[in-house]
Amino acid sequence: MTHIALYRAWRPQTFQDMVGQQHIRQTLQNAIREQRIAHAYLFNGPRGTGKTTTAKVFAKAVNCEHGPAPEPCNECAACRGITAGTIMDVVEIDAASNRGIDEIRDIRDNVRYAPSEVRYKVYIIDEVHMLTTEAFNALLKTLEEPPSHVIFILATTEPHKLPATVISRCQRFDFRQVSLEEQIERLRQITEEEGITAEPEALEYIARLSDGGMRDAISLLEQSAAFGSEKITLEGAVDVTGGLAVRQFAGIAEAVRDGNAAAVLPLIEGLMQGGKSPDKCLENLIYYFRDLLVLKLAPASAEGMGRMADPAVFRDMAEGFSSERIFRMIDELNRYQNEMRHAAHPQTLFEVALLKICTLPESASLGSGAQPAADNRGASAPAASGHEIAALQQRIDQLERKLEQLQRSGGAAPAAAPGAAAGGAPARAGSSGFGPRSGGNLRTVKLDPFASAAASADTAQLRGKWTEVLGRIKDARVTVHAWLVDGEPVSWAGDSVLIAFKNTMHRETTEKQANRELIERVLQETLGKPIQLATVMQKDWQQASSGVSAERKAEPLELSHDEPPVAASRPEWVEEAFKLFGEDLVELKKE
Structure with a gap:
């Protein structure tokens, strides 16, 4: 007996023959018994679990000459014709090969006609998820207003690919994988009825390998029977399936x-x-x-x-x-x-x-x-316990507090910006006075020397040439320019230039070694002397420079024709004039 013949011989012909889908069988039988037959059903689940078979059994049950009945008789002309596929009113369509809008339009045109041989026209569309979008739209119109004599049964292994509008118009049934025990029992029943000798271990192996699909299990069973000449052994089943013992x-x-x-x-x-x-x-x-x-x-x-x-x-x-x-x-x-x-x-x-x-x-x-799995810590290298981790964290917190106290009391601090004088308020990226622990590249800067030089001629020159600096950096590396443009040159003290940033991330990226070296090289080329870069957050700079600004606020403004005015006393529009025309062409006079 060939595989096709064996599968047909053991294909369920009634709801009672179905394996592993008792919940679906009971629901459909009750619907038929109570005359609550829906116009559209959606059968979805893994392959080989009986979706199409159940659809045909249901078509026979509603069209049985002795029904509609909870179980088809399989003896009347309607049941035999549906089983043989000769009833024209029960149509099975493979959507994988008939997925276009033309096929669905044919269905839409034909559903208006009453069935000629049986009670209901039943359309079984297998692998319905393969339909095109246009075909789904055409099908949707039919599902919205179906004739009373038409039943649609949609079968698919991938219901997530169906439009929600289609799913909402169907009664959905989820087919599950057949349990191992049910598969083994059905395989044993088949071998006994067919006179095939089979080892229990071989049947169990075939059932495990079928992955919950009864159709695959029957296929493997016959393949193994053919290999062993009607005798199925575990070794033969392993060999014929290409698996490992x-x-x-x-x-x-x-x-x-x-x-x-x-x-x-x-x-x-x-x-x-x-x-x-x-x-x-x-x-x-x-x-x-x-x-x-x-x-x-x-x-x-x-x-x-x-x-x-x-x-x-x-x-x-x-x-x-x-x-x-x-x-x-x-x-x-x-x-x-x-x-x-x-x-x-x-x-x-x-x-x-x-x-x-x-x-x-x-x-x-x-x-x-x-x-890593939580239950496996003991199997590998010894890991620190929760108590040890908590103790280490407490120790780190204590060291951070001590460093902060030293910083506030004027103790030794990390390397200051070159050229900066001792003493003064540090620029802090966090509450401890240091850069973020993750970065490690931010340096503490003492701001007093820079605050004193904020109104110097050097600072004014730096501001005047800052546009040129940004342009050269953009030509050299545009990514560095993107970070540096957020900064503002606020002071030039000695051989160090201070840039104030509004964004911490921009400052951290600018302070990276490669970026810093590029900026310092451009500053040297533009300003004509070796320059080192120092950075600060804008809020820290405003706080440090506010004291110096308050002291100079009461001083009279003295302007000299030989000396350009300081940046702190210039209005913003004056600064723009210096940037546009240069200090040699701009002359300020006190009215």
Whole structure:
């Protein structure tokens, strides 16, 4: 018997034959019994879980000559015709190959006509998510105002791709994966009825490999039966599916656990000589280590959840791995699995993947992409306890307070700006008087010398040439210009220039070594002498310079024709005139 014949022979013909979808069966039967049949249904769920089959059983139940009945009789002409596909009023459409608007328009034009052979016209649209946007729009109009004699059943594995307007007009049923026990029981029933001898371990392996899809399980069952001449063994099922036996898993996992790279390559070579597929082997290994992880993190729910082997068999193997290490191994194997799809030599990539996880350290930093598991701290290098961390943090806080006290009392401070005199208020980036702990490149600057020189001729010259400085920096490196443009030149004292910033991030970026060197080089070229850069926050500068401004406020303004006026006494429009025409062409006179 071929696979198609076997699948058809065991395809559910009534609601009672459905496996693993009792909630859907009960809801649909009650709707038929109470004459509450909706005009549109949406069946969604994993492949092979019975969506299309349920749709055909439902079509038979509502059109049965002895119904509508909760169960089709499968004996009347309507039931037999729907099963054989000869009833023209029950239409099954594959949206993957008929996804255009023309096909949906044909449906929209035909639904207005009453059924000719049975009670209801039933349209089963499989893989409905493949329809185009225009087709969905055409279908939506029909779903909004359907004739009473039409039922739409939409089936899909990806309901998230459907428009919300379509979903809202359907009764939605979520098909779930068939449980392992239900699959094994159905496979055992099939083998008994078909006269096939099967080992219980082989049936369990096939059920685990089908990933909850009954259709896939029946397909693998017949493939294994054909391989073993109507006798299904575990070894034969493993061979025909291209998977790995439990003993082969154990050998690879043991070599990985012990970090024995020399034992990995012979194992791989044996698998390849046995005709195994590298991508299939890699996929099975991911499932195997996934089962180990479930066994470690959720032992109570591990029974019946294992895909590649019985959890009781490899419980000892799970003890040899930490949860953190399994997480990182799965991440690595998944990355290599994605690369293998486009690899010219899959076997080589498979070997590299196993050697990689074989040499992974027991504990790794977060930078490796692994997330450490909370229950695994004891398995790796000793970690600091919460009490020790709290004590260290307290000690850091004490040292910071002491440094702040020293700074306020005039004690030794970090390197001041060159040329700045001793004493004076420091420019603080934070409450402690130092730059941010993350940056480490901000220096404390004593502002008194700069405050005294704020009204000097040098400062006025600096302001006058600042536009030229910015232009040269922009030509040299535009990114540095983008940060520096936020700053304002406020003083030139000795061989140091002070720039005040409004934004802390702009100041921190400007203070980086490479950026500082570029700015100082441009300042030297523009001003004609070696210059060192100092920075300060705008609010700190205003506070430091306010005392000097108050002292000079009462002094009379004395202007000389030979000497340009100081910047502090100039109005803003005068400053702009100096910037535009230069100090040689501008002359101020007191009216």
